[in-house]
Structures are given as structure tokens and as C-alpha cells.
Amino acid sequence: MPQVRSLFLSDIHLGTRACQAERLLEFLREHPAENVFLIGDIVDFWAMNRSIHWTPAQNTVVQKFLRRARHGERVMLIPGNHDEALREYLDAAFGDIELAGEHVHVTADGRRFLLIHGDEFDQVTRHHRWVALLGDVAYEWLVRCNTVLSWVRRKLGISGYWSLAGYAKRKVKKALQFVLDFEESVIHSVHQRGLDGVICGHIHCAALREVNGLIYGNCGDWVDSCTAIVEHLDGRLEVVYWTQGMPVPAAVEQPVEELPQGMPAPALSFATEKEESCAS
Numbered sequence: 617m618p619q620v621r622s623l624f625l626s627d628i629h630l631g632t633r634a635c636q637a638e639r640l641l642e643f644l645r646e647h648p649a650e651n652v653f654l655i656g657d658i659v660d661f662w663a664m665n666r667s668i669h670w671t672p673a674q675n676t677v678v679q680k681f682l683r684r685a686r687h688g689e690r691v692m693l694i695p696g697n698h699d700e701a702l703r704e705y706l707d708a709a710f711g712d713i714e715l716a717g718e719h720v721h722v723t724a725d726g727r728r729f730l731l732i733h734g735d736e737f738d739q740v741t742r743h744h745r746w747v748a749l750l751g752d753v754a755y756e757w758l759v760r761c762n763t764v765l766s767w768v769r770r771k772l773g774i775s776g777y778w779s780l781a782g783y784a785k786r787k788v789k790k791a792l793q794f795v796l797d798f799e800e801s802v803i804h805s806v807h808q809r810g811l812d813g814v815i816c817g818h819i820h821c822a823a824l825r826e827v828n829g830l831i832y833g834n835c836g837d838w839v840d841s842c843t844a845i846v847e848h849l850d851g852r853l854e855v856v857y858w859t860q861g862m863p864v865p866a867a868v869e870q871p872v873e874e875l876p877q878g879m880p881a882p883a884l885s886f887a888t889e890k891e892e893s894c895a896s
């Protein structure tokens with residue numbers, strides 16, 4: 617019996633150092649489903665052109681998807697801009713994985729959602745490809761710096777998880793009004809097509825909210841935030857923040873015996889991070 621009806625995942629960026637494959641494997645283990653929609657930037661061919669960082673865990677992620685498809689789950693891959701090479705093979709099937717440019721998913725309660733990666737609504741990647749590519753290199757560099765910075769913060773006893781790349785991205789994109797413009801143009805397109813909502817990715821900002829009577833959903837990513845959207849068996853959608861297995865900084869670690877029986881591990885300061893991460 618599947619635990620949820622559908623999983624919506626995007627921006628996994630397999631092939632990069634930043635990909636959180638182990639956490640994704642934990643999430644997948646806990647979420648058997650009828651449908652798995654992979655909504656773009658699953659494999660990062662852009663980054664792999666520069667250098668390949670392919671771990672055993674990333675291999676396992678691919679194997680899990682293939683396995684789920686073989687065992688009767690519907691697995692659909694909708695390419696994004698980082699795996700745009702796959703767009704040449706639309707309507708083909710890889711093993712049992714379907715490939716599509718976009719898809720309209722009908723939820724258990726009959727609502728119709730456009731599934732699309734969303735880079736076509738991003739004015740930066742659409743008209744200034746070189747800016748996007750440059751930003752991509754800078755982003756990778758920031759992720760590396762962050763590893764050093766996290767170590768320094770731990771040594772200084774500063775608690776909580778903080779992402780330099782996430783911070784920089786937020787600042788830059790806030791300044792550009794990037795996120796808002798993106799959401800607005802996605803919603804505009806969904807409205808024109810007479811659908812009930814959209815589930816997309818691309819901007820690494822998980823969201824699920826009503827905009828002008830339509831539902832705007834974004835899967836977030838498995839680079840920084842480890843987020844996904846799930847559809848429950850009754851058709852209800854939910855954003856899942858997969859914080860299990862997050863490194864617990866020494867300063868906030870608590871002795872196990874102080875926790876009441878059956879209580880989940882204490883929420884880390886990651887919670888504040890996720891609230892900040894997508895400016896409204």
C-alpha cells in the first residue's frame with residue numbers, strides 16, 4: 617500500500633558535489649507512491665561538463681527510480697535546463713521511465729496541475745544564458761566555501777545550520793525580485809490554460825500557496841533545502857522538509873534521555889532557514 621499517491625521532486629542535481637543524495641534516499645525509503653514525477657534538473661549535465669562528482673549514493677538514487685518504475689510505480693521525468701539534453705528524447709521511455717516536456721496531473725480530488733520545470737519562465741536563463749552559466753560556476757564555488765565555513769562555525773560553537781550559498785542566492789534574487797517575477801509568470805500561464813495550479817521547480821524555493829485563486833507549488837531542491845511536494849491519497853498536497861539526518865551541531869545536541877518517549881528529534885534551527893529561504 618503506497619503511503620502517498622504522488623511524489624514531486626525537482627532540482628536533485630546528480631553529478632554535483634552539492635547533491636544531497638543520502639538524504640534523498642532516506643526520503644524515498646519513507647515514501648512509497650503510485651506516481652513519481654521528476655520535474656527537472658535531476659542530472660546536472662552543465663556541472664558535469666566541468667567536472668563530474670558522482671558518488672555511490674547518487675548511483676543508488678538512479679537505481680531506486682528505475683526499480684520503482686519496474687515495480688509498477690509510474691515514474692515520469694520532465695527535463696529542466698540543466699538536463700536539457702534529454703529534451704531531444706521527449707515521448708521516449710528510458711527503461712520504464714517516461715520522458716515528457718510537461719504533463720498535466722489530475723489529483724485524487726480532481727484538480728488539474730501543470731507539471732513543468734519552469735526555466736522557460738525565468739527571464740535570466742531565457743534571455744541571458746551566459747549569466748545563468750556564470751551564476752552556476754559561482755554557486756558551485758560558494759557551496760565549497762560553505763563546507764569550510766560550517767567547520768569554522770562548529771569550532772566557534774555557533775549553533776544551527778546556515779548556508780552561504782543559500783544566503784547569497786537569497787540576497788541576489790531578492791534584489792532582482794527574481795522569485796516573485798517567476799511565480800507571477802508561471803501563474804499567468806496556468807491561468808490562461810484553465811488549470812487549477814502548477815507544480816514546478818527551478819528556483820530552489822519550495823512553496824505551496826494560493827495565488828489569484830490558483831495553486832502555486834514548487835518542489836524546492838535536494839542541494840540546499842531537501843524538500844519535496846507529496847500528494848496524499850485523498851489528493852491533498854503538502855511540502856515536506858526532509859530534515860532527518862541533518863548534522864546536529866554540537867551546541868544544540870541534547871542527551872537522548874531528556875527527550876520524552878516517542879518524540880521526534882528536536883527541530884534544528886534549520887526551521888528558521890527555511891522560512892527565510894523564499895521571500896514572499
Ligand SMILES: [Mn+2]
Pocket residue numbers: 656657696697698733735817818819
Ligand atoms: Mn533549473
